[in-house]
Amino acid sequence: MKQLMNSKGDDLAIESYQARLQALDIANKAARDKGLTLEAMGESCNLLPIRIGAILSGQAPLEATTQECLEKQLDLKAGTLDPLRTPPVRWKAGAIYRLHEAVDVYAPAIQRWMNEQFGDAIMSAIDFTIIAEEVTGSQGERRIRIIFDGKALPYSTDEGWRPADAQLEKKPSK
Known part of the structure; x- marks a missing residue:
């Protein structure tokens, strides 16, 4: 197994x-x-x-x-x-499956929103925290709120892709 x-x-x-x-x-x-x-x-x-x-x-x-x-x-x-008596941790189901599902379903929309707000960028998972909390819904039901808080990291621009001699000081010839 x-x-x-x-x-x-x-x-x-x-x-x-x-x-x-x-x-x-x-x-x-x-x-x-x-x-x-x-x-x-x-x-x-x-x-x-x-x-x-x-x-x-x-x-x-x-x-x-x-x-x-x-x-x-x-x-x-x-x-x-x-x-x-204790709640089981389930394989590929339950909370883990649903978190994957939420990301799979909503990630393209989140990426589009991030692009609109930050340009060509991603969210860091290194400079990152997660807050999970219980909140009350509009009908009084118990709900789970998960907040991903990561630094916005821009991808490199054309400036980072210039030929080496345009960015680096030329080494003296021997």
């Missing part, structure tokens, strides 16, 4: 999955041994079967009431499924 991954986000996803793996194995083995389907567990816990499947595949966090229900249904000791 490790050779298929290639980013820090993937490393975090692997660590998240590894932390959950023992609890996932116990829960899924118990479900198989008892012959319980996602449908049956979902019905018992008053959740759609796909939500149960997402929890038992490590792709959704386990909430307290669902944990109690599943541990009871699977005849597991209370707390056995605690590792599934």
Whole structure:
């Protein structure tokens, strides 16, 4: 599995999955041994079967009431499924995927705006900070605001492309 991954986000996803793996194995083995389907567990816990499947595949966090229900249904000791309570870091999905998507979708428009404001320039990712904050939307909903703050760096102009003898002092001949 490790050779298929290639980013820090993937490393975090692997660590998240590894932390959950023992609890996932116990829960899924118990479900198989008892012959319980996602449908049956979902019905018992008053959740759609796909939500149960997402929890038992490590792709959704386990909430307290669902944990109690599943541990009871699977005849597991209370707390056995605690590792599934934390939100998982997902491969190529979730926040990382959406950040890539936002940049992919809006980067051409942002580049056009940057050109209009700064000429032929880019934003530095070296002289750079990111601010992530929670804000309240117009309907009272919780929202995420991410501010990229980077120095505007102009590309070189024609002046930087003059022949060397026009820019450099001539070396004395021997």
